Amino acid sequence: MDEQKQVSPLVKMGLELGPVLAFFVGYLLVRDQVFTIGGRDYSGFIVVTAAFIPLLLACTGLLWWLSGHLSRMQVMTAVLVVLFGGLSVWLNDERFFKIKPTIIYLFFAGLLGVGLLRGQSWLQYVMEGMMPLRPEGWMILTRRLALFFAGLALANEVVWRTMSTDAWVNFKTFGITVAMFLFFMAQSKLMQTHGIVQKD
Structure with a gap:
């Protein structure tokens, strides 16, 4: 079994809350804009969601690399973000x-x-x-x-x-x-x- 490494509480909090705060700031910046990509119009919400998915995965992967451990809730959150965030982007909904x-x-x-x-x-x-x-x-x-x-x-x-x-x-x-x-x-x-x- 992999030994869990100690990670600074501030680093851990930053990796867990950083993507959520980035989503919030990104949404505030582009919420009223419409982006045309590949001939389809996407709202700012959808574009920020598309950016949030890889950001969350990167932060989750970094947390795992630093600590050698992820909680079940962190793993499930990452899976559902990919699934439901991906569906939102793919279906533009x-x-x-x-x-x-x-x-x-x-x-x-x-x-x-x-x-x-x-x-x-x-x-x-x-x-x-x-x-x-x-x-x-x-x-x-x-x-x-x-x-x-x-x-x-x-x-x-x-x-x-x-x-x-x-x-x-x-x-x-x-x-x-x-x-x-x-x-x-x-x-x-x-x-x-x-x-x-x-x-x-």
């Missing part, structure tokens, strides 16, 4: 890319739900080294996170189906990031109640 977050969040909500039905916290399997919790703490956190992911999937559907592309880009770039930060901040009491104090 932005809806495919907008539905990608829904698929990701439903997948993880369902995956955690299956584990819960089996009486297991599959979240513990992935994150145990990061957050030492007692088994009951992992089960509570897993239930909450499964519901949270389902809520994000629903929110993404509501936003992209009822609001403008500008609103969706802002929601995807900032809304989801803030929601995740607040969710984990809200788990501080759970961490205190069910956390395991590690002794030296």
Whole structure:
């Protein structure tokens, strides 16, 4: 098994969030423009999506090269970006890319739900080294996170189906990031109640 290498948290954050921020900035720059390529007109959203795909893959590959490890979520995100982003570009239809977050969040909500039905916290399997919790703490956190992911999937559907592309880009770039930060901040009491104090 490959040993995971230590990577600077700032470098890791830059490689994970950099492509998302680049997408946001790129969209702001060209959102009102139409590009004619090969006789077809493409909106700025589609052009930025086409640029986002190789950028995300490059950053994901660099993260793997530096750390020797990628999480399941990172791998799945890369696969779905290629699939749904590619469909958006190929079919010149932005809806495919907008539905990608829904698929990701439903997948993880369902995956955690299956584990819960089996009486297991599959979240513990992935994150145990990061957050030492007692088994009951992992089960509570897993239930909450499964519901949270389902809520994000629903929110993404509501936003992209009822609001403008500008609103969706802002929601995807900032809304989801803030929601995740607040969710984990809200788990501080759970961490205190069910956390395991590690002794030296």
